[in-house]
Amino acid sequence: xxxxxxxxxxxxxxxxxxxxxxxxxxxxxxxxxxxxxxxxxxxxxxxxxxxxxxxxxxxxxxxxxxxxxxxxxxxxxxxxxxxxxxxxxxxxxxxxxxxxxxxxxxxxxxxxxxxxxxxxxxxxxxxxxxxxxxxxxxxxxxxxxxxxxxxxxxxxxxxxxxxxxxxxxxxxxxxxxxxxxxxxxxxxxxxxxxxxxxxxxxxxxxxxxxxxxxxxxxxxxxxxxxxxxxxxxxxxxxxxxxxxxxxxxxxxxxxxxxxxxxxxxxxxxxxxxxxxxxxxxxxxxxxxxxxxxxxxxxxxxxxxxxxxxxxxxxxxxxxxxxxxxxxxxxxxxxxxxxxxxxxxxxxxxxxxxxxxxxxxxxxxxxx
Amino acid sequence: xxxxxxxxxxxxxxxxxxxxxxxxxxxxxxxxxxxxxxxxxxxxxxxxxxxxxxxxxxxxxxxxxxxxxxxxxxxxxxxxxxxxxxxxxxxxxxxx
Numbered sequence: 209x210x211x212x213x214x215x216x217x218x219x220x221x222x223x224x225x226x227x228x229x230x231x232x233x234x235x236x237x238x239x240x241x242x243x244x245x246x247x248x249x250x251x252x253x254x255x256x257x258x259x260x261x262x263x264x265x266x267x268x269x270x271x272x273x274x275x276x277x278x279x280x281x282x283x284x285x286x287x288x289x290x291x292x293x294x295x296x297x298x299x300x301x302x303x304x305x306x307x308x309x310x311x312x313x314x315x316x317x318x319x320x321x322x323x324x325x326x327x328x329x330x331x332x333x334x335x336x337x338x339x340x341x342x343x344x345x346x347x348x349x350x351x352x353x354x355x356x357x358x359x360x361x362x363x364x365x366x367x368x369x370x371x372x373x374x375x376x377x378x379x380x381x382x383x384x385x386x387x388x389x390x391x392x393x394x395x396x397x398x399x400x401x402x403x404x405x406x407x408x409x410x411x412x413x414x415x416x417x418x419x420x421x422x423x424x425x426x427x428x429x430x431x432x433x434x435x436x437x438x439x440x441x442x443x444x445x446x447x448x449x450x451x452x453x454x455x456x457x458x459x460x461x462x463x464x465x466x467x468x469x470x471x472x473x474x475x476x477x478x479x480x481x482x483x484x485x486x487x488x489x490x491x492x493x494x495x496x497x498x499x500x501x502x503x504x505x506x507x508x509x510x511x512x513x514x515x516x517x518x519x520x521x522x523x524x525x526x527x528x529x530x531x532x533x534x535x536x537x538x539x540x541x542x543x544x545x546x547x548x549x550x551x552x553x554x555x556x557x558x559x560x561x562x563x564x565x566x567x568x569x570x571x572x573x574x575x
Numbered sequence: 576x577x578x579x580x581x582x583x584x585x586x587x588x589x590x591x592x593x594x595x596x597x598x599x600x601x602x603x604x605x606x607x608x609x610x611x612x613x614x615x616x617x618x619x620x621x622x623x624x625x626x627x628x629x630x631x632x633x634x635x636x637x638x639x640x641x642x643x644x645x646x647x648x649x650x651x652x653x654x655x656x657x658x659x660x661x662x663x664x665x666x667x668x669x670x671x
Contacts, residue, residue: 253670255645285650293649330652333659351654358633383656393656418656425627451631458631537637564636566647572640 255287257569261297262357266560268303271552275303276314277560279356281323296325322406323374338379338397341407345381345395345416346371346431347445347462357564360458360477360494361530361544363556366502367471369517370464371433371443375399376409391420393429401437411436418447425451431464441467456481466505468519473500477532496530496544524550530558538564614671621668624661641670 261282268275279301286294299321304314326340343351350372353359379397386392396415402408413436418429431445443466450459456479463472475498480490502524530544539561546556625635629651639647648666651657657665 253641253645253666255649256642258643258646260647285646287646287649293646293653295650295653328653330649336653338653352632381653381656383658383661385658385660391658391661393658395656420627422627425631427631449631451627534634566639566643568640568643570642572642 256572257284257286258566259284259569260564260566262355262562262564264356264362264560264562266362266558268362269555269557271548271554271556273305275305275316277301277303281355291330293328293330294326295328297323299323320406333382334384335380335382338381339377341374341376341409342379342397344372344375344399344412344414344433345379345397346414346433346443347416347464348427348429348447348449348460349462353460355564356562357538357540360475360496360532361498361528361546362542362558362560362562363528363544363546364517365462365473365498366500366520366524366526367462367464367469367473369519370466370468370471371414371431371445374409375412376402376407386419389422391422393418393420414443416445425453439467443467469503469505471500471502473498492534494532494534496528496532498528498530498546499525500528501525520550522551524548526556528556538566614667617664618668618671621664621666624664625668628655628657628661628665638669644669 259282261280263281264279266277266279268277279299281297281299283295283297288294300318301321302316302318304316306312306314322341324340324342326338326342329337329339331337343354345351349365349368354364356362375397377397377399379395381393381395383391383393394415394417397413399409399412401411412433414431414433416429416431418427420427427447427449429447431443431447433443435441435443443464445462445464447463448459448461451457452459458477459475461472461474464470475496477494477496479494481487483490502520504520504522526546526548528544528546530542532540532542534540541561543559544557548554548556629635632655638644644666648657648662648669652659652662
C-alpha cells in the first residue's frame with residue numbers, strides 16, 4: 209500500500225518536474241534567439257493597443273424551437289515594449305427563447321465568459337511563452353476558427369467540446385521553418401485546476417504539433433491532452449487543412465477522441481469568385497458543406513458543466529449546408545441548414561449577421 | 576437581457592468612431608514607406624505568405640494603419656503560430 213502511495217506521489221510530482229525542464233529549455237532558447245529577435249524590432253512599427261473582436265445577431269431554429277442569439281466577443285490587445293503582449297477576450301452570448309409550450313416574450317440569461325486573459329512573451333523567433341488563461345490548443349477549431357466572423361458555419365461541430373475550452377497555466381508555443389517548403393508549429397501547456405468563477409479549468413497537460421507544407425498549402429497536425437485529475441483520461445486529435453491554389457476552396461478536417469466519445473467533421477467552403485456571371489455578387493458569396501459524426505463512448509458525458517457546449521449522449525450524425533455573403537470587410541450575412549440524425553431527427557437552421565470591429569486605443573502616428 | 580443592448584450599442588459607437596479615425600490616419604500613414612524593387616519583391620512574397628497563413632482561416636481584411644497592423648500581426652503570430660520570417664513579410668505587405 210505504501211509503495212502504491214509513494215508511486216502516486218511520484219507521478220503527481222513528475223509533471224511539475226517536467227514543467228521545470230520545459231522552463232529550463234525555454235530559458236536556453238530565449239538566450240539563443242535574442243540576437244534574432246532584435247532584428248524583428250528594427251522592422252516593426254511601434255504597435256498600439258487595440259480593441260477588436262466581433263459582434264453578431266442570429267436566429268436559430270432547432271427542432272422547431274426559435275431562439276434569438278446575440279453575441280459580443282470583445283478582444284483587447286495591449287502590446288508592451290517589443291516582445292510582450294497582453295490579450296484578453298470576453299464572450300457575452302445568449303439564447304433568448306419563448307416559454308415552453310406557448311407564446312409570451314423571449315427571455316433568457318446572458319452568459320458571460322472570459323475566454324482568455326494571457327500574457328505573451330516572444331522569447332525568440334521560435335518560442336513564445338504564455339501565462340494566464342488561454343484557449344486550449346487542441347485541434348484547429350478552438351483557437352483559429354471559433355470567432356463568429358471567421359467560422360464558415362455558425363453551428364459548432366459536435367466534437368468541439370472534446371479537450372477544448374480554456375486552460376489556466378503556462379504554455380510554450382511557436383513556429384519555424386524546418387525546410388524551405390515546410391513550417392512546423394507547436395504548442396505545449398500545463399493547466400492547473402481552478403473552480404474560480406470565470407477562471408474554471410481542469411488540471412491537464414497537453415500539446416499540439418502541425419506541419420504546414422507551403423506549396424500545396426496543406427497542414428497536417430495532431431493534438432493530445434491528459435487529464436491529471438478525477439478519471440485521468442486522455443484525448444487525442446488529428447487535423448488536416450488544404451487550400452488548393454488554383455481554386456478558392458478551403459477544406460478542413462478534424463478528428464477527436466476522448467473518454468466520452470469520438471468523432472470527426474469535414475468541411476468544404478467554396479467562394480464563387482471565379483464565376484463570371486454576376487461576378488460582383490458571386491465573388492462575395494461562399495457555399496459551405498459539412499459532414500460530421502459523433503460516436504458515444506463508455507465515459508459519461510458531463511451534465512453539470514457550466515459550459516454552453518455539450519457532447520451528445522448517443523451516436524449522432526449531422527450534415528450541414530450554408531451560404532455566406534461578405535457584404536464588406538468584416539461584415540457577413542450567413543444562413544445554414546443542418547439535419548440532426550440521432551435518437552431523434554430534427555432540423556437545425558441558423559440565420560444571422562456577424563461583424564468584426566477593430567479600433568485603436570492610442571495615437572496612430574508612426575514614431 | 577438588459578446587458579446585450581448596452582454591449583451592442585458600445586460596439587456600434589466604438590466602431591463608428593474608430594473606423595472614421597482609422598480611415599483618416601490610414602491614408603497619411605500608408606504613404607510613408609517608399610517603394611523600391613527589393614521592397615516590391617518582399618511585398619509580393621508577403622502577399623503569398625499572407626494567403627498561405629492567414630487565408631487558411633479568414634478572408635483578407637482591409638489594411639489597417641501600420642501601428643494597428645503591428646499589434647494585429649503580433650497577436651496573430653501567437654494565435655496562429657506564424658513563423659518569424661512569415662510575420663515580417665506579412666507585416667511588410669500589410670503596411671504598404
